[in-house]
Amino acid sequence: MPHQKRRKDVRNVAIIAHVDHGKTTLVDALLKQTGAHVFRDGETAIMDSNPLEKERGITIFSKNASIMWRDVQLNIVDTPGHADFGSEVERILKMVDGVLLLVDAFEGPMPQTKFVLKKSLELHLKPIVVINKIDRPNTRPKEVAEMTFDLFCELNASDEQLDFPIVYASGKDGYSRLELDDADTDMTPLLDTVLRRVLPPVGDVDQPFRMLVTMLDYDNYVGRIAVGRIFHGKITPNEPIVLVKRDGHHERGRVTKILKYRGLRQMEVDVAMAGDIVSLAGMENVKVGSTLAAPENPELLPMVTIDEPTISMNFAHNTSPLAGKDGGRFLTSRHIRERLKHEAMVNVGVRVEETASGDRFKVSGRGELHLSILIETMRREGYELEVSRPEVILKKVDDDVLEPVEEVVIEVDPEYQGPVMQAIGERKGEVNNITMSAVGTVRLEFYIATRALIGFRSELLMMTRGTGIMYQNFYQYQGFKGEMPSRQTGVMVSMSGGKAVSYALWGLQERGEIFTPPGDDLYEGMIIGVNNKGSDLVVNAVREKKLTNIRAAGSDQAIQLTPPREMTLEFALEFIADDELVEVTPKSIRLRKLHLTENERKLAAKRG
Numbered sequence: 001m002p003h004q005k006r007r008k009d010v011r012n013v014a015i016i017a018h019v020d021h022g023k024t025t026l027v028d029a030l031l032k033q034t035g036a037h038v039f040r041d042g043e044t045a046i047m048d049s050n051p052l053e054k055e056r057g058i059t060i061f062s063k064n065a066s067i068m069w070r071d072v073q074l075n076i077v078d079t080p081g082h083a084d085f086g087s088e089v090e091r092i093l094k095m096v097d098g099v100l101l102l103v104d105a106f107e108g109p110m111p112q113t114k115f116v117l118k119k120s121l122e123l124h125l126k127p128i129v130v131i132n133k134i135d136r137p138n139t140r141p142k143e144v145a146e147m148t149f150d151l152f153c154e155l156n157a158s159d160e161q162l163d164f165p166i167v168y169a170s171g172k173d174g175y176s177r178l179e180l181d182d183a184d185t186d187m188t189p190l191l192d193t194v195l196r197r198v199l200p201p202v203g204d205v206d207q208p209f210r211m212l213v214t215m216l217d218y219d220n221y222v223g224r225i226a227v228g229r230i231f232h233g234k235i236t237p238n239e240p241i242v243l244v245k246r247d248g249h250h251e252r253g254r255v256t257k258i259l260k261y262r263g264l265r266q267m268e269v270d271v272a273m274a275g276d277i278v279s280l281a282g283m284e285n286v287k288v289g290s291t292l293a294a295p296e297n298p299e300l301l302p303m304v305t306i307d308e309p310t311i312s313m314n315f316a317h318n319t320s321p322l323a324g325k326d327g328g329r330f331l332t333s334r335h336i337r338e339r340l341k342h343e344a345m346v347n348v349g350v351r352v353e354e355t356a357s358g359d360r361f362k363v364s365g366r367g368e369l370h371l372s373i374l375i376e377t378m379r380r381e382g383y384e385l386e387v388s389r390p391e392v393i394l395k396k397v398d399d400d401v402l403e404p405v406e407e408v409v410i411e412v413d414p415e416y417q418g419p420v421m422q423a424i425g426e427r428k429g430e431v432n433n434i435t436m437s438a439v440g441t442v443r444l445e446f447y448i449a450t451r452a453l454i455g456f457r458s459e460l461l462m463m464t465r466g467t468g469i470m471y472q473n474f475y476q477y478q479g480f481k482g483e484m485p486s487r488q489t490g491v492m493v494s495m496s497g498g499k500a501v502s503y504a505l506w507g508l509q510e511r512g513e514i515f516t517p518p519g520d521d522l523y524e525g526m527i528i529g530v531n532n533k534g535s536d537l538v539v540n541a542v543r544e545k546k547l548t549n550i551r552a553a554g555s556d557q558a559i560q561l562t563p564p565r566e567m568t569l570e571f572a573l574e575f576i577a578d579d580e581l582v583e584v585t586p587k588s589i590r591l592r593k594l595h596l597t598e599n600e601r602k603l604a605a606k607r608g
């Protein structure tokens, strides 16, 4: 191998793991240890800065931070652990020279651990394994270390990769150890392991500048910002560069600003060079996967392929009688089209297509979470929408129809094992492993069509009284698995508009769960609850009690309403049937029939 110049003053490392194994909390500990950020009391997961991330307690977007350790600049990328964002993690891996693979000392390797490790090994990265959360009771760090070793073997790691260092840590309490029985110190053992194990970046500053764009950012003052790793050369502000798009087109421009991370903040710098992770402003049309290059060598840098979407939904402007009443500012089909077009530009995994009807758009993404985050973001921006049930995207290869299949792990108390196994069986899932966890829960591992999982999470929660945990991860496309069971219940549909009345709801609640609290505005065709008997039922939920006799009117106080379910977007999307829609406004999430009147529904049913 020819001699490669490496920079000793920088290391680029990504933190990868299954969802919730403690990536963002570990970054807190590193920022604290190096003084890169001063935490206020009770401040946690500082990198989860987006309001949706805070609300859900998960990381949605990868983010950078930079810390100094023993005069070396460590650029750290915190990545999302949820499977829907797996392809983003894959792209991040192209930007770094090393990874910290976190594994929860209690749970052990999970589906997304396998996915991110596989991708890292394929890119010839040499992971550092961090057995995390060792402060938790009932952990089994040694066993988890062995399971992780087995996973490396299963994924055909090279001997060099198999020789991974292990650091035991508690990101939450801010300590790490090289041996389990070492005394607790701080994050020094982990930070020193990073310096020792992660290769300094290769890069020749004398070559023409080239940078691969891995992430996008936006700033009101400077516009779109391209974030990525400089692979060759160096760059100074106002230098002319060429934007090389993935389709080979070139566009000339200039870098207006160069920003580098210091801690959590971006600072303007006068120069950046090979090995640096930087943010460059000035190129409005830049996309993820583009290359920014010096005019004398405008060639694309190789990038990992972008995964195809697996799920799609129809988006349209809100056509319900309550449209515009919840303070939405963007109500028309034109608004929705423009917003979605913008999203398709900046959100790599999202695809937007016009449909024959002209005012409905087919939006495809990498999973339900991926798309529900887009919907949630739009409603916060003031859009009103109606959205159809998620559908999986089928593939046709020669004469075969293929559908996406997921690898799923469910953890439940043993008493629920039977019903859950039965539900998996009904959905044509294939169980491939059943184990007991250290705390006595049963872990079921199985493969199942993505299609069969839509609606399954909410059913699992109901089946296990909210205790069941489920993780899923795209596995592969397989032959179409035929019909799947659909929702077992019908719904109660409001027969007219008006405000929901306690007395009426009270009369209806014995038929099934109610979604709307008294006082809520209803309209004809709106779904107000579940009808436990299979069919749909048109009901009157606005009927006041006749005040014919004083005693009965007085007894209204005695009405005991079960508190209605708090409607979340995830529940709504999973719950609805094909002839139903979710209405999303800045204030409410409502369910409705596609056809609002009973007549229209009957006609539609006749037409098939």
Ligand SMILES: Nc1nc2c(ncn2[C@@H]2O[C@H](COP(=O)(O)OP(=O)(O)OP(=O)(O)O)[C@@H](O)[C@H]2O)c(=O)[nH]1
Pocket: 017, 018, 019, 020, 021, 022, 023, 024, 025, 026, 045, 057, 058, 059, 060, 079, 080, 081, 082, 132, 133, 134, 135, 136, 169, 170, 171, 172, 173
């Ligand atoms: N006991 C204990 N809990 C931890 C530790 N690290 C994180 N947690 C908790 O685990 C949960 C998830 O932590 P995060 O840091 O958000 O996990 P993450 O891997 O970034 O999650 P995603 O980004 O959504 O994949 C939070 O409730 C943390 O408080 C730890 O070292 N010990």
Ligand SMILES: [Mg+2]
Pocket: 023, 024, 025, 048, 058, 059, 078, 079, 080, 081
């Ligand atoms: Mg996180």
